Amino acid sequence: MTAPAHARTSADLIRAEEPVLAHNYHPLPVVVARAEGAWVEDVEGRRYLDMLAGYSALNFGHRHPALIQAAHDQLDRLTLTSRAFHNDRLAEFAERLAALTGLDMVLPMNTGAEAVESGIKVARKWAYDVKGVPEGQATIVVAADNFHGRTTTIVSFSTDETARAGFGPFTPGFRIVPYNDLAALEEAVDETTAAVLIEPIQGEAGVIIPDEGYLTGVRELTRRKGCLFIADEIQSGLGRTGRTLAVEHESVVPDVLLLGKALGGGIVPVSAVVARREVMGVLGPGEHGSTFGGNPLAAAVGTAVVGLLETGEFQRRADELGLVLREGLEALRGHGVSGFRARGLWAGVDVDPALGTGREISERLMREGILVKDTHGSTIRLAPPLTVTADELRSALGTLEKVLGQAG
Structure with a gap:
């Protein structure tokens, strides 16, 4: 008998998908069960800061x-x-x-x-x-x-x-x-x-x-x-x-x-x-x-x-917090980040290929409680909900710095 979803572990649920779900995605190995604002929680209760926001579908956060x-x-x-x-x-x-x-x-x-x-x-x-x-x-x-x-x-x-x-x-x-x-x-x-x-x-x-x-x-x-x-x-x-x-x-x-x-x-x-x-x-x-x-x-x-x-509130937040994002990424330039492009709360970050692919960096960040997604090669994208706070952004960038330092 199949166990109810709430009683199954992340590993159980990922394995259960394999024979029945089309393989048109290669998701990170995290199984999200709940979310609020800029945070999601997996079936085991681990919390992650969502720095992808559903490819911008969640601009206003989870469950606004x-x-x-x-x-x-x-x-x-x-x-x-x-x-x-x-x-x-x-x-x-x-x-x-x-x-x-x-x-x-x-x-x-x-x-x-x-x-x-x-x-x-x-x-x-x-x-x-x-x-x-x-x-x-x-x-x-x-x-x-x-x-x-x-x-x-x-x-x-x-x-x-x-x-x-x-x-x-x-x-x-x-x-x-x-x-x-x-x-x-x-x-x-x-x-x-x-x-x-x-x-x-x-x-x-x-x-x-x-x-x-x-x-x-x-x-x-x-x-x-x-x-x-x-x-x-x-x-x-x-x-x-x-x-x-x-x-x-x-x-x-x-x-x-x-x-x-x-x-x-x-x-x-x-x-x-x-x-x-x-x-x-x-x-x-x-x-x-x-x-x-x-x-x-x-x-x-x-x-x-x-x-x-x-109201203009979210546009202002993206503009103001975008400065925090840019400053944090600028500080990482030459320290694992070879370049980046950012506008508002949206950035493409080029990681030194010697430190890993974008997928590998995303997996390491996931293990540290930060969810991002790669694009091509060693590039990751950051697009948090516009409800994210400056402290949460700085924490995510600090975690990126830690992960890049460990990879080096």
């Missing part, structure tokens, strides 16, 4: 009381209607999200990858209906080393062979240029280009921050060439970088904005495409949809998330 209350209240009333009917939560969610982002119309979806797929469809429809690109010839320009999801269409324009190998044939219609290279972008955009799709900061690539002026240049180029600027802020948006959106660091407003992860508050999957009216207006009934997109539970939680961001 305002978000939990919004979910509880909605669970007692209505959870799903499908978009066959209206529901009483969706209008407010769309109105406040549009106002928060400075755009006009919202297409609610569920996951980040769905938002990207939906943004691609909207851009292509706009290219045919408004720009006049011949049917079937629309192209979208993307950046190398991007991460926008793992659906078949999205991996078609990935340069990560782990994501691509074995999944072809691939969807045509994409041109890949180097990130942070305006000259290459200029050359790639032509009369068939529907949109330029980029991450304002490339998260999965290692928190790669473009040069000052790059986003402004993308905005100017797309206007001049008559195509759309789509900003994928699924990881970088909603307070993570010290602004509501990462594009705000250059006062840029895209034509289309892709949001997800933190929009669901770590409770339910919520994503959205937010766009100018003349762009989103190309969609008509039956041309796109989602049974769960815009469901009342998601709309209630999403509205509560927008409410937290409307």
